[in-house]
Amino acid sequence: MDFEYTPSEENFRQEVRQFLDENLPAAGNRSADFMDTWLNKVRDKRWVGFSWPTSVGGGGGSIMEQVILKEEMSARKAPPLGTCMMGLAWVGPGIIQYGTEQQKQRFIPDILDSKYHWCTGYSEPNVGSDLAALQCKASRDGDDYVINGTKIWTSLAPFASWIFMLVRTENFGKTENKHDGITALLVDLSTQGIEIKPIENMAGQKVFAQIFFDNVRVPMENRLGDEGNGWAVTISSLANERSSIGEVTGLYTKLEKLTDLLSNSRWNGQAAIDSKKNRRTLARFEAKIEAMRLNGLRYLTQQIKGEPLSSETSVNKLHRAELEVEMGDFAVETLGQAGLQLRGQEAVVGTGYWAADSLNWPTVVIGGGTPNIQKNIIAERILNLPKD
Amino acid sequence: MNFGFTQEQELLRVQVRRFLDDNCTLAEVRRIMETSQGYDQVQWRRMADLGWLGLIIDTEFDGVGLNWVDLVVILEEMGRSLYPAPYLSTMLFCSALNDVADGPTKKAILPGIARGEIKGSLALFDQPGDPHIDNISLEADDTSDGLFLQGSKPFVHDCGSVNYYLVAYRQAGSLYLVLLDADDEGLKQSHSPTMDLTKRTGSLSLDNIEISNAARFAVDEKQLQRLFDVGAVGIAAEMIGAAESVLAMTTKYAQDRTQFGHAIGKYQGVKHRLAEMYVDIESFKSLVYYAAWTITESQEELARSASLAKAYASDAFATIGIDGVQLHGAIGFTQEYDIQLFLKRSKWSRANYGNADFHYEKIIKQRLSQ
Structure with missing residues (x-):
């Protein structure tokens, strides 16, 4: 050590x-x-x-x-x-691993140059946590795929130019072998037949959308990996997801903000920072964030040594989900009525920072797998408990 | 950057595991914990031969010359087996002596520990509760015939199972540790069983014991704080192994036990709780490993890292202990079934060297004083 x-x-x-x-x-x-x-x-x-x-x-x-x-x-x-977030996080790594030479030359430089945004088409109206049950259909017609169906909760879709999406090319409507017959496509969002309807979230922002595909023609050359092999492409692309280092620094910054907030607020007739409950809560956040930092270093050491990681990264995802929800909520609770205000004094309400924070957590907590799914992953893959 | 164990440390773990699997099944734990000494003298000798007793003693004093990161490996495994022995006490005693004692004292005591002849324990606090300097209230009587101690230390680990104690007292506004021999006249050791019989506690009564100058060492608050922090890390290291045992036993039970036509581990109410246990253990494990590293390698970080580790571990293991029993249903509640032994250990571990409340307060004080 x-x-x-x-x-x-x-x-x-x-x-x-x-x-x-x-x-x-x-x-x-x-x-x-x-x-x-x-x-x-x-x-x-x-x-x-x-x-x-x-x-x-x-x-x-x-x-x-x-x-x-x-x-x-x-x-x-x-x-x-x-600024090409999803391009850098997993679309690029997916193309590097599975793409043709032509795809690499076409897409990688643009991702590196932040030319445009990518979004990721996974969820569908009836397909969330059970992603492999997806039904958005692509059928072969000459040298094209023709897509019909819809994707929803697609983050960044209102701003993106391209979508990395999963479609079903076989095994329609089956529950067994549902992981087979999924194909990954790279689709230009300006193609005829695509309609993007932004959805407003509870914080008042329109960062995700529903996308409708009506006879959308995608050339065969835009398929990533083999037909029917899209599940494997997705799994190994997601494995490229960033480590938790940037997140930990962000959470420590939020902890500092929270400490300042408590030092500057009153609560139940005393300085908020003097309340035993508040002090314990703040320190508990610190322990979780530090645990995330050290878990990350421990898993990193395993990677450097070439020991395969199982699903250990779910540990930090669960911590982060909990912290994102609890820190914002704790701030808003402490501030009382002032915490609800969207604008106001910087020192007290952080000009609406905490109000927005306490409404924005689903992006992190639900996107990329809900806490319930992370717990299933740990229970089934690490503890070898039976599948649901 | 390497936040992992070396090959030697991994081999040590294998060796300890084999020793405990061979010598200390839970049936054997139950036998040992009911004996008058509370440990097995033959096994103690073997541990000396294996080098575990001199592990953190300098080679200069016939030890192995390793440090707390190595020791954590042994403590973790002992925790996993609930191994009853004055091992942690002796290691903390050793560590304290190493910090505060003079050369001749170290020479007189440390080689004996490494050989397995001397066991020791710290007798620091006069009141139950937090590992706080205010809980050291015993005052030496300064008379014309010399310095004397009159009073008691009621919560001494492995009291009666060891042959030396480092006793904390005050005199004229200063703090001291004095090394006392269990055979000293006026020293009485009594055993007071707690709910966790694998962890002995007793009361040390001191009846007009004369303090010799050669055996007493002045300590400042910083040195004492370090002893408290090291103690917290030591207990937290045992908590890792013990909590992992609860998780392993309960996971096995959830795989085997069938209700409503399925193994109960299929149900999210059960499997999610087990996943949460895993998350918490992984996390306080990281905190404990880092804290152990700071003991020798980054001493200014020890206070914070020890508190983070003990705070997280105390809350988490307490809940894990309770849920381990609860997930077993009624059988978990029986004396015969082993899971309850771990619940008792979780309560013992939480109370010693500061619970979560105590350590979280220490963390927040540090954060605010930055």
């Missing part, structure tokens, strides 16, 4: 720090011009797609260098390395 870094890792850390000193103004300028320059500069450093092989234009960073880059970036609250 040691928490030291090698000299070359330390050098890399210095390189990142120096870059941030030179290119990241302390006073939070995040104008469009600044973002353009920032994205170009981090692109030049090959830090966008840093984990991807250099042969496709990635950075070829080692696991530890990826960790260091994330640590330093999140410690300084730097803007993201590239």
Whole structure:
């Protein structure tokens, strides 16, 4: 057990720090011009797609260098390395692993250059946690697939240009072998027959949507992986999901905000920070966040040693889900009526920060697998309990 | 960066596991815990031969010269088996002596521990409750004939099973630890059984015991705080293994027990609770490992990391102990069935070296003083 870094890792850390000193103004300028320059500069450093092989234009960073880059970036609250979120998180890795040479050349540079957004078409009106039961249909017609059906709760769809989606090409309406016959397609959202209807969430934002496909023709060359093999493509793409390092820094920042809030608020006739209940709650959050940090390092060590991870990442997903719900709710509860206000004094209500926070958690908590599904995963894959 | 155990540490774990599987099934635990000594002297000797008693003692004093990260491996496995022995007490005694004692004292005591001849325990607090300096109230009587101790230490681990004690007292506004021999005249050890018979507790009564200058060591608050923190880490390490036993036993039960036509582990009410146990154990395990690492490698972080570990472990294991019994249904509630032994251990572990309330308060104080 040691928490030291090698000299070359330390050098890399210095390189990142120096870059941030030179290119990241302390006073939070995040104008469009600044973002353009920032994205170009981090692109030049090959830090966008840093984990991807250099042969496709990635950075070829080692696991530890990826960790260091994330640590330093999140410690300084730097803007993201590239804005093509889903492209960088799993669509790109999926294309690198399963794509044809032509697909790599067509899509990877655009993802790295933050040209446009991707979204991910998984859920359907009757298909949520039981994703493999999906029924959106694609049939072959000459050199095209023709898609008919609908996807829903598709995050970023109102802003995206392309969708990575799962369709069914075989085994319609069957419950057995439902994982077979699923195919992954890359679809241009401007194709004729696609209609995107944004859905307003309870926080008043329209970031997800329902998408309708009416005889949408997609050329065969846009299939990712083999026909009928879409489930495997999805599973291994999702395995590329980011580690929890950036999340932990974000949660520590939120904990600081919460500490400040309690220091500046009154509760039951006393300073909120003097209440035993509040102090214990805050400290309990700290223990969970620190546990997430250390769990992440422990699992990272396993990965570096080449020991396969089972479903351990579900542990931190559950912690994060709980913290996202509880921290915002705790803040709003502590603030009483003031906590409900969407605008107001910065020191007290954080100008609506906590009100919005307490309504926005489903993005994190439900997206990517509900807590109930994460618990099923742990119980079935790690503890070997019978499937539902 | 490497947050894992070395190959040697993994081998140590295999060795400890084999020893405990061979020598200490739960039937054997039940036998040992009912004996007058509360441990098995033959096994103690073997542990000396295996190097476990001198594990954290410097080679200079005939020890193995390893540290708390290695020790955690042994403690975790002992916790898994609820192994009854004054092992943790002796290791904490050892660690304290190493921190505070002078050369001649270490030379006189530490090699004897490594050889298995000396066992020790800390007698720090005069009141039940938190590992707080205010709970050390015993005052030495300063007379013309010398310094004397009159009073008692009522919550001493393995009292009566060890042959040395480090006793905390105050004198003229300062704090001291004095090394006392169990055979000293005026020293009485009594055993007071708690609900967890695998963890002995007793009362040490001190009847006009003279304090020799050579055996007493001045300690400051920081040093004492370190002893408390190390104690919390030691107990939390045993809690990992014990909680994992509850999870393993209850998971097995959920796989085997059939109701409504299915193994009960198929039902989410059962399987989700087991998954939550897994999440909590994984998490306090990470916190404990890190805290153990800070004991020697990053001492300024110890106070925070020990509290995070003990706080999380105390709450989590308490619930795991209760739910382990509850998920077994009525059979879990019987004296005959082993799961209840772990419930008792969870309560013992929570109460010693600070419960979650105590440690969470310590964490928040640190956060606010930053």
